[in-house]
Amino acid sequence: MANLVSLEKISLKNHPEIKEDLIQKFIFEHPESLGLGELTPIQRERIQPAGGRLDILMGTVDNDGRYEIEIQLGATDPSHIIRTIEYWDTEKKRYPQYDHCAVIVAEEITGRFMNVISLFNGAIPLIALQVSAYKVGDDISLAFTKVIDRVTPGTDEEDEYEITDRNYWENRSTKKIMKDVDAIFADLGQYTAGYELKYNKFYVGLAKDGIAKNFISFKPKKSFLHFIFKTNESPELSQKIEDAGLDVTYESRWRQYRVKLQNFDDYKKHEALIRECVETAMEYFNIAEG
Incomplete structure (x- = not known):
């Protein structure tokens, strides 16, 4: 022993x-x-x-x-x-x-x-x-x-005056992809309780009581979506996501991972891993699970 x-x-x-x-x-x-x-x-x-x-x-x-x-x-x-x-x-x-x-x-x-x-x-x-x-x-x-730790200066993507609406994103991506975003957001209700989707010019983030809290966010495209979560880069986590067959990029400037998901079914296929990513982001932001 x-x-x-x-x-x-x-x-x-x-x-x-x-x-x-x-x-x-x-x-x-x-x-x-x-x-x-x-x-x-x-x-x-x-x-x-x-x-x-x-x-x-x-x-x-x-x-x-x-x-x-x-x-x-x-x-x-x-x-x-x-x-x-x-x-x-x-x-x-x-x-x-x-x-x-x-x-x-x-x-x-x-x-x-x-x-x-x-x-x-x-x-x-x-x-x-x-x-x-x-x-x-x-x-x-x-x-x-x-x-x-490094504090990253705010970007245009985070400015409050860049707020848009759902119609903007349905035109920029598609109604189908936006429904996939809704479904993923709802399925993660264990973590997103009390939050609502906030439509910004460059991404769809989260807000609670009117205050942005983007520990996770979405960037809808025409035929897929990017699931984004913020945390420090981890070689082990990067490898784990790659081994799952997902397309992943770490954007060091913004301290965030960008994971490509084809649709809600793709999310469900990797649900356990995505939930682990969400928990990692919440830990990074020191957010207690709702």
Whole structure:
């Protein structure tokens, strides 16, 4: 029978052998350890035009996003945050075709740091990860915890003034597809109780008491529909959906999965998986099941 044991936590900053370069090398070789989805390492110690070196540059597997990563042993400090934002801004201006996100990795994310970040996290896409180190025999294990997640700025698709009506969507797609949307929405009543469909210009979302809450949404087409749910990217979940034979895309910029469904029958065929996706989205939004 397995025994429960306590791990010995250690300080990386005060460790006589562990240096920042070693942590940097580990992250570069094991990007999955960050818990930010499937990333592709691009470059370490990337020289910046105005001086300095970006610790790590990584990209998304679909090559539409990039992460500018800075590492700090010990607690965060003002120079660390300024350096991270400067490097993010430089890369963003040099390569505007990508969706860029700054990432700070530190042993301690201080309260003061979190207060400062919260002031502009809506304008600057930034993720803060706290790294903890534990001694395991002669080795050291690293654990990364997301303390601050990226806040995605609002889009035209989310603006209230883009509200339309059902007739708009019946003309843009078809009455049959809209009936499939109705049927799926009703069948998910366990999760959508108290919500109503809200017809926007670019998608059909959800609203409760007149307030939009799009943990799931629909994008009806002429001969099929996209079922959309918001959450962080998960390689395991992506693979599970693909293994079910469904066409799926993760849109990192909007933090959402887009799953193609042919009709209501297609939904029923994969009902258990779709319900799992809905529950994942509700957990992401911290919504209790109705």
